[in-house]
Amino acid sequence: MTQQDGPTAPPAPGEHRTDTVEQGRFCFARCACGWRGPARRARSLARTDARGHAADAWNP
Numbered sequence: 001m002t003q004q005d006g007p008t009a010p011p012a013p014g015e016h017r018t019d020t021v022e023q024g025r026f027c028f029a030r031c032a033c034g035w036r037g038p039a040r041r042a043r044s045l046a047r048t049d050a051r052g053h054a055a056d057a058w059n060p
Contacts, residue, residue: 016057018050029053 017032020043029037029050037049 016054018054020046020050033057 015032016035018029020027020029022043023039026039026041027043027046028039029046031050031053035053037046037053040046040049
């Protein structure tokens with residue numbers, strides 16, 4: 001199951017749009033830029049990874 005926050009329009013070039021994806025007992029965050037976070041058992045941790053990635057992308 002994929003959960004996505006915000007509108008579903010295609011991301012603009014350079015935009016960091018994240019979502020979470022479940023694989024079996026694990027969940028991971030991924031981004032439109034190609035980044036993928038570590039597998040987590042807790043969805044909340046995967047969401048935190050996604051927020052951290054988006055924040056890092058805006059504050060290099």
